[in-house]
Every structure is written in C-alpha cells, then in structure tokens.
Amino acid sequence: MAKATTIKIKLLSTADTGYFYVTKKNSRTMTEKMVQRKYDPIAKKHVEFKEAKIK
Template identity: 70%
Template sequence: MAKPSTIQVKLVSTADTGFFYVTNKNPKTSTEKLQFRKYDPVARKHVLFKESKIK
C-alpha cells in the first residue's frame, strides 16, 4: 500500500494560551509553514496560528 500524501500538523496559537488546531497538509504542494488567523477561544479573539509538528 502507498503512503498517504498528506500529513497532520498542529496550528499553535501565538497568543501563548496553549490552544491549538489540528489540520492536514500536503508537503509536496505547500512546502512553506502554514499560518492562519483563526479564533482562539481562550483569548476570545482572532490571533495568528503557526504550524508546528505533532509530538
């Protein structure tokens, strides 16, 4: 069987609340690290979320 083309990555909040989202990424098509503005319910506002590895 072939390996899946997508990997799971963790999007960690830059507001240092410890909140994170888990999403999928295709490393062949998007080689740079992901970063999105998403809602952080701990900080109760939209902040920047940056990609990190799932440990």
C-alpha cells in the same frame, strides 16, 4: 512504500494560550510552514496560528 502526500500538523496559537487546532496539509504543494488566522477561545479573539510538529 511511498511517502504520504498529506500530513497532520498542529496549528499553535501565537497568543501563548496553549490552544491549538489539528489539520492536514499537502506536504508536496505547501512546502513552507502554514500560518492561518483563526479564533482562539481562550484569548476570545482571532489570532495567528503557526504550524508546529505533532509529538
């Protein structure tokens, strides 16, 4: 069976609050780690979220 093109990833907050988003990305076109600026409701501000593995 072929390998899936889209994989689920966890976007973990860099503010060390433990808050995360779960999203999908295309592993063939986006080979580097994903970094997005999103809202962290625990820190109550926009911070960078970096890609981490889902365990």
